[in-house]
Amino acid sequence: MRLLLIEDEAALRSSLKRQLEADGYRVDEAADGEDGLYQASEYPVDLVVVDLGLPKLSGLSVVEKLRADGRTLPILILTARGSWQDKVKGLEAGADDYLVKPFEYPELAARIKALLRRSLKASSDVMRFGTLAIDFSAQQVRLEQVAVDLTAFEYRMLEYLVRERARVVSKQELSDYLYPHDEDRDSNVLEVLIGRLRRKLDPDGSLAPIETLRGRGYRFVLA
Template sequence: MRLLLIEDEAALREPLAKKLVEAGYRVDTASDGADGLYQACEYPFDLLIVDLGLPKLNGVELIRKVRAAGKSTPILVLTARSNWQDKVAGLEAGADDYLTKPFEYPELAARVMALLRRALKAQPTGLNLGAIQVDLARQQVSTSAGPVELTAFEYRLLEYLIQQRPNVVSKQALSDYLYPHDDDRDSNVIEVLIGRLRRKLDPDAQLGLIETLRGRGYRLNVDGV
């Protein structure tokens, strides 16, 4: 799961991001509302953690703009403000939950997990892709020959293709999903991962599960799913 933490206080942002990474999440960060809005609209995230008191663009306006852009990503608001009007403003703007500072990390972790689970329940957890079965809740993949062992990157790539079907997904979009936006990337890595997925899921090359559209990207080629 990929999270975006938008918090201007480095003393909170940096240790919180570290704890979330240690918990197994991929975490991108922003220190102001303008950068946070750009990342939230340009890159695929599973959850946003947004401080309300942000420079350049406050958290409430950021949330409104994210929702206006058609993004349904779950949003957890962080606020040091104690009056109920600020919390209501965040929720009315489109946030899903809020947490008042100061807070203990286990409480935030529980809120994050609850929002991610709620979002997951809104999607089918079991998919039958012809000869391939995917359990999104358990992150398990199997074929008629039995379970398929995928690396974390291979699974996340397959999961993203499933989420985007039947659309064509460019190499750039796959890179944005798999890697932090400021990492060095090599498009050959995506080709290698696609090749490994094909060999593991369709070793005899009979299903044509992942279609390559030259110059455009890849598409999950599954009828009736």
């Protein structure tokens, strides 16, 4: 899962980024509202954590603009203790949840996990497609009850394709999700990794879980 953390307090932002990445998330960061809105609008993000008190553009404005643009991704706002008006305004603007500062990291992690689970429209952390099972909480994949050894990169690729399984995901979109924004991307590398993922998920060629649509991209096709 790819998260966007919009927080102007450098020490807090660095600490949260480190802990979230240790939990297996891919974390992008922004120190002000303008940059945060740009990243949330231009890149594929699964969830946004946004502080309401931001420079350049307030967190409330970020939430309002994302919702006005039709973005439905989960948004968790961070608020100062006692500012109940800000909580109400944030929720009315379209945020899904809020957390009051100061907070302990486990509470943030639990809120994020709950929002992501809800956005996946799954009643549990595990989704099953025939003999293939994906545990989003543990970030594990099993095929016929046997664990599939995926790299973190391969897992993120599979997770995104599964979440977006109702549509075709272009190579550009998949690259934007997987790679840092300023990193050079090689489409040949992406094709090799897709091929490797296919072989791990479908060693005998009976499932064909990932479809390639020439000139358009990839689609996860198991139901």
